[in-house]
Amino acid sequence: MSSQLAGAAGRHLTAAAEHPQGLLPIRIREDVLQQTLSNGFARPAPEGLIPAQESAGQPSATDQSAAGRRHPYAGSAGGTYASAGGDVPGARRYVITHTGFLALLSDSQRRALTSAEPDGLLPSKVAWQTYAKLAKFRLVHFLDDDGNSYPDDGDTGVGRPPRRPYLTELGRSVATSATTNN
Numbered sequence: 001m002s003s004q005l006a007g008a009a010g011r012h013l014t015a016a017a018e019h020p021q022g023l024l025p026i027r028i029r030e031d032v033l034q035q036t037l038s039n040g041f042a043r044p045a046p047e048g049l050i051p052a053q054e055s056a057g058q059p060s061a062t063d064q065s066a067a068g069r070r071h072p073y074a075g076s077a078g079g080t081y082a083s084a085g086g087d088v089p090g091a092r093r094y095v096i097t098h099t100g101f102l103a104l105l106s107d108s109q110r111r112a113l114t115s116a117e118p119d120g121l122l123p124s125k126v127a128w129q130t131y132a133k134l135a136k137f138r139l140v141h142f143l144d145d146d147g148n149s150y151p152d153d154g155d156t157g158v159g160r161p162p163r164r165p166y167l168t169e170l171g172r173s174v175a176t177s178a179t180t181n182n
Contacts, residue, residue, distance in 0.1 A: 008028075008029065012028050016095065023095055044092055044095075099177070112134065120167035121165070122166070122167070128153070
């Protein structure tokens, strides 16, 4: 059963689904984090997943704030903050789970994911909007006739797109999870 998430929890899970490593944002309210964890939508990130951060006072590559500005971090207890570099000892990061991905998907997105052919090719009847969203969540990528992977279908609006949507390894895992949990 598909459940659309609303509010902060949905926004944070969507950000994690689009993140290359599946990480939830650093800044997340404790109550939203607890709701996300208790529903099984996220779990603590495995050790070694997160690259070493810059020293305190140095903004990270993804941080657009001024050096030294302080940000709350995921799992902070009542107003504890992490530095912009993210180097606070004990700061914990979280990743989206298969259950979290499934909670974000609409019924048509879930059907597309679970109806892929054995080689991972999505059915031709799947709308481009559906596979585009799955690609944004890293569940689908596009292959050309030579088997090269691309982030989009290469559609120019003239004729059929030159690339076809296939499940990624993550997409296969989430699809398997969807079929075993029904």
